[in-house]
Structures are given as C-alpha cells and as structure tokens.
Amino acid sequence: MTRILNVEDDSEISNLVKLALADTFGYDVVLAETLQEAKQAYDSRKEDFDLTILDRQLPDGLGYDFIRHVRGKGDQMNIMMYSGYANAENEELAYSLGANDFLHKPFDLPDLIEKVQKLLPQD
Numbered sequence: 001m002t003r004i005l006n007v008e009d010d011s012e013i014s015n016l017v018k019l020a021l022a023d024t025f026g027y028d029v030v031l032a033e034t035l036q037e038a039k040q041a042y043d044s045r046k047e048d049f050d051l052t053i054l055d056r057q058l059p060d061g062l063g064y065d066f067i068r069h070v071r072g073k074g075d076q077m078n079i080m081m082y083s084g085y086a087n088a089e090n091e092e093l094a095y096s097l098g099a100n101d102f103l104h105k106p107f108d109l110p111d112l113i114e115k116v117q118k119l120l121p122q123d
Helices: 011-025 035-048 063-072 088-097 109-119
Strands: 003-007 028-032 051-055 078-083 101-104
Touching: 003 011, 003 035, 011 028, 011 109, 028 035, 035 051, 035 063, 051 063, 051 109, 063 078, 063 088, 078 109, 088 101, 101 109
Parallel strands: 003 028, 003 051, 051 078, 078 101
Antiparallel strands: none
C-alpha cells in the first residue's frame, strides 16, 4: 500500500489532503502537525513512506529541516513542499536541499493530486 506522510499544521488543509488521497485513491496518509512529529514518524517508519508532502512553515521550525533530515540519512524518498510564502528564493532553496517538487498555496486540489501521482513510484 502506498504510504504518504503529510506534514501540515493547518488541520483544515491536512484533513482535505488526507480525504482526497486516502478516500479517493486508497493511500495510507499519516498526518504530522510539527517538524518534530514529522521526524518521529519518518524515523519510526522511514522504509514505509513513498512520499512526503511538506509545508514550509511549521510551528516548531521550517520544512527545510525535514528535507535535510531525510537527505542526511541518504534517503531519496520523494518530497513535495508547499508554501503560502512561496517565492523564487524559497522554491530554489527547497530544490537545492532535495525537494522533488514545490507547490504554491493556496493550491487547487487537482493540481496537488496530479503532482502526487507523478511523484509516487509506478508499479
């Protein structure tokens, strides 16, 4: 089963994403609201995640730190970052740290789904 880690502190957004991905496509979506929760979820199940969807701004830090954490372990899991503070500098930094895609908030759900499907491993 495809597993996705969704790191977002806005419960409305995280629940919408989970509903779209879990209920529509049957993906197992694990939610984390903070950088610390994301790292704990990743460290306890790192082999199981196929993709992380990650907000840039979290209550206890920046999503960039999660990218560094994952890439520092040599993991090439796909990571998509999104942000309401999207600008060229933030996007370039995300890519330079190893993000595979970037989405500007607010986003349309079909755009998110399309990007998710492109980033997931194909069977």
